[in-house]
Amino acid sequence: MTEGAWGDDQTRFFFELTPDRVLAAVEASGFLCTGRCMALNSFENRVYDVELEVPDQPNIRRVVKFYRPGRWSKNQILEEHQFLKDLRTEEIPAIAPLPFPEGETLMPTEVGEIWYSVFPKVGGRAPDELTDDQLRRIGRLLARIHNVGAREKASHRVEINGMTYGLSNLKYLLAHHWVPLEFQVRYQQLVEKISENADIQLARLSGNQIHRIHGDCHLGNLLWNQEGPFFLDFDDMLVGPAVQDIWLLVPGRDGEAVRQREVFLEGYEEMRSFDRLTLKLIEPLRALRYVHYAAWIARRWDDPAFPQAFPQFGTHRYWADQTADLEEQCALIGVHG
Secondary structure: OOOOOOOHHHHHHHHOOOHHHHHHHHHHOOOOEEEEEEEEOOOOOEEEEEEEEEOOEEEEEEEEEEOOOOOOOHHHHHHHHHHHHHHHHOOOOEOOOOOOOOOOOOEEOOOOOOEEEEEEOOOOEOOOOOOHHHHHHHHHHHHHHHHHHOOOOOOOOOEOOHHHHHHHHHHHHHHOOOOOHHHHHHHHHHHHHHHHHHHHHHHOOOHHHEEEEOOOOOHHHEEEEOOEEEEOOOOOOEEEEHHHHHHHHOOOOOHHHHHHHHHHHHHHHHHOOOOHHHHHHHHHHHHHHHHHHHHHHHHOOOOOHHHHHOOOOOOHHHHHHHHHHHHHHHHHHOOOO
């Protein structure tokens, strides 16, 4: 993950993307557009629904994704694309980028360091609730994704651990004065303890238990259509343990969530073995996600969309709640912050 790589030209271009600029970029890469262009919801990147002009094929729609500058390097994005290509090769439902006329899946904009890709537009709906049969089916699907993920390395992608998701984010939040003085010492102690515990547990895993995973595998990135379930948005693809994807899909702690996770794992284990001891990582990983999420917002505060979307961020109440949440996580993990 790159740090502080926001250049004036790139930032301005990204913030000021207009339909005209989007269409110009798509046509410069070899596609012909009808002129129809609609922005889609996305905080992290800029994503547009574009209609292409194809002889004898009306209403050909594509999704054009402009990657946020300074977040991923070209090699990191290409490893995401390779993972998606690998999944498609195994006939696993995933939305892989389309090649441009010369074969690439990633193109630079006119300012150079903002990259974009074109994806097929695929319809689907997010299920309101998951039945046990659906949980088993999604379990089988995720196991197949992890089987493919374990076959190849992703040397440029972030590996989730105490440093990448905990201490590096803590350093950023403190250095940029996001944490109020009265919470700084306590917050730092908690993050350090949680990061240490996570690293101790992750170090016990064997090499084949750390591999390419979705990384942001919550239900909001799961859609269902007439062909069944499929996952969207591999933008946060990580190198990490399978349990990171699993707990995000079934995140609760109560009895019903535990039961649902067991049903999910019934399906998962039809396609791939799973070490139940790694379930102990759920609470450390949940805590690291809290820290990572806070730093994610802080790093993007110059983006006008973020203050509007997160008006409570940075307030006294926000950091009081964050600190209390990490204290609860320490208690659940069994460490003294």
